[in-house]
Amino acid sequence: MTVHNPEKALSRKQRLQERQRRQLLAVDVVDKAEVKVRKAESELAVAVAEAVRVFGDEQAACEGLDMSAETVRRFLALARDAGAEPLDATERTV
DSSP states (O other), X not given: OOOOOTTTTOOHHHHHHXXXXXXXXXXXXXXXXXXXXXXXXXXXXXHHHHHHHHHSSHHHHHHHHTOOHHHHHHHHHHHHHTTOOXXXXXXXXX
């Protein structure tokens, strides 16, 4: 009588298929996370644009949000690209 160990019996093809399955799963997880990040970044951009309107200008928003001017501008650009209402030229003072 012989004892079979199913873990040991995997062929090269089966090992390759399992490795590819794990790789595809990893890619899928990363893709889903990237979608979530883009959505969150877009929501944050709209919130920053609204904060600029509420605070009155970019400088006040930078101080109120404790963000650098560069970060605020990046989010304002993202908000513009996402179709949020554009800011008046008078609101951009940083």
